[in-house]
Amino acid sequence: MSVQDVIVIGAGAAGLMAAGQAASAGAKVLLLEKKEKPGRKIAISGKGRCNLTNAENVSDFIHNYPGNGRFLNGILREFDNVRLREFFSHYGVESKVERGGRVFPVSDDAEAVVHALLQFIDEVGVELKTNQTVEEILTKEGQVAGVKLTNNSIIKAESIIVCTGGSSYPGTGSTGDGYRFAKELGHHLISPRASLVPLKTAEKWVSEVQGLSLRNVEASLWYSGKKQRTEFGEMLFTHFGVSGPIILTLSRWAGEALQQGEKVELHINLKPALTSEQLDLRLQRDFQKFSNKQFKNALDELLPQSLIPVIIQLSQIPPDRVIHQVTREERKHLVQILQGLKLTVLGTLPIASAIVTAGGVDVKEINPKTLASKLFPGLYWAGEVVDVDGVTGGYNLQAAFAMGYRAGRAAAEYVRAGV
Ligand SMILES: Cc1cc2nc3c(=O)[nH]c(=O)nc-3n(C[C@H](O)[C@H](O)[C@H](O)COP(=O)(O)OP(=O)(O)OC[C@H]3O[C@@H](n4cnc5c(N)ncnc54)[C@H](O)[C@@H]3O)c2cc1C
Structure with a gap:
């Protein structure tokens, strides 16, 4: 049985960023992905071109999140659109601005964004395991203890970041598992519903x-x-x-x-x-x-x-x-x-056909500075699984990346503090 500092569940936009950031900050990180390939939703985003953020001034950003924009304010300012574009540029993905401030890779290739993230996590030493479905989040004495996979194996960890996405486009792997974890752990859920549909x-x-x-x-x-x-x-x-x-x-x-x-x-x-x-x-x-x-x-x-x-x-x-x-x-x-x-x-149209899922884990039970659960020390939530959603124009990916950034950093600090 292996023991990790941080387990990240789900290798989508939030999970890849969270895992890489936690590892950059010195944590031993395992990233578990249920699909064979990571980043499947990124790969189909923006009609295969990936509208990765918006070039609008960051102070105007929160108005574009009808779902809890204010909760995201600090997080979006920390890892804003400028930093995000610099990050991808560092990994070879130069970006361009189109109508309405929409930012796309110059190559118009969403797969290039996935590759950049994979290069990042590889460089900082994240262990990525695909075809691994987390069945349950384990707790012990009021703290997270690890995860149980569908093959019944158990992996222990000091900290867990849930980045399982919403429940739209389930073929990409986001089938609402995080909502189930939330309920099982006693987190309140704002009922998931279709948005951008x-x-x-x-x-x-x-x-x-x-x-x-x-x-x-x-x-x-x-x-x-x-x-x-x-x-x-x-x-x-x-x-x-x-x-x-x-x-x-x-x-x-x-x-x-x-x-x-x-x-x-x-x-x-x-x-x-x-x-x-x-x-x-x-x-x-x-x-x-x-x-x-x-x-x-x-x-x-x-x-x-x-x-x-x-x-x-x-x-x-x-x-x-x-x-x-x-x-x-x-x-x-x-x-x-x-x-x-x-x-x-x-x-x-049904939630499965929606670009994003509105609703999700109630932000009242998540610390907006760290994305830590207010119920379980060591537990973090990032990305679409949380009750946040943006309009079209690159806002949803920007939120997922920025939340991944924050949760990854915070989880590594939590582990380092040796709580
Ligand atoms: C067709 C389409 C086009 C889009 N285009 C854009 C766009 O151009 N710009 C934009 O900003 N937004 C766009 N979006 C929205 C954006 O892609 C999402 O909001 C964003 O990807 C959410 O990231 P996430 O990491 O939270 O979740 P996801 O990207 O959904 O990743 C979740 C990951 O968790 C994994 N997972 C789930 N459950 C488990 C489990 N139990 N165990 C292990 N792994 C698990 C999944 O397989 C998946 O890989 C688009 C969405 C769709 C559907």
Whole structure:
């Protein structure tokens, strides 16, 4: 039976960083990963390009974590986006900034990020064991004592860092095991739910425009009789509803509102740069130009082709109506549709299809300075297993890396202090 200073459970973003940092700080570290290969979620992140952080000023960072941003404040400042980019640069992964401050490897290769982390842990002497599933965290006299694997072997350790991720994309290994460990140890769990997830909508016409991607549009989420949130950017129609960055961002609140029994709607403004008066003037100009055309042939300059039949149907203006016969009221109604295309939200896709899992181990029971459990000395939580979640743009990986950094350092200090 081997005895370790620190056992890290899960070789994802948080676990690889935590293990490397604990070892850099002098601890004897064993990193246990249930899958055959480490870092599988990193490898598919950012559509295989890995949006590893965001270039935004770190003081603006916490606003991008609807799930407990304030809890992360100190941690994100310690291992911020600048340090993170320097870290990867040191291991040969230079990065570049794209639209919205999104940071990607210059190589556009997520595997390069995994390789960098593997090089790091190797260099500092972490022992990595794959195909090893932790079944249980063992405790003795109120302290962590080690882990039991599914093959029944027991490994003793002074400190344990749980980095098992959430429960989305379970094929990458994150199947919610950390939530079970938390419950077994008496930690409270904020119920895990899907975030950054496509939305299912009721309207049949959506499937007719599946594949259509819209840029520079505004989507607003409506419930409790008022507009709750608005996002500007890119969205996509699918066979079941809507997806794309602005929808994923709104999904967290849509899901919560639906859980609370609210009737949830999305209103899409296809022309957000114009006021309704300006759009009406634009329509008047177009209608003058095409005054002898049929309505169905007069929208080509205004809308993507596949959306035209949908808008015509919703406007209730007969498609064959000659433009100069379209009434002022009909035109005004058209303006309303173009700036408030309504979709009824039926639900989110399941948690398995979500980019991140919101909810997780309650931050009230975790020390924000060290990520130590307030219940068991020697126990640390890092990454998506904790009740933190960010919007799209590199925030979730930045949080996982920064939490891994802090927990790794803190666990090594705990061991060194010889408690
Ligand atoms: C498709 C997709 C794209 C994404 N793109 C981005 C992006 O571009 N930018 C961004 O910031 N975020 C992105 N995210 C989110 C981001 O990848 C995660 O938030 C982040 O990887 C979480 O890191 P983690 O280390 O906490 O967990 P994970 O990366 O999920 O790692 C957990 C690890 O623990 C292992 N494990 C679990 N249970 C056990 C056990 N019992 N024993 C041993 N090992 C175990 C798992 O196998 C896994 O390797 C994306 C997510 C998805 C699904």
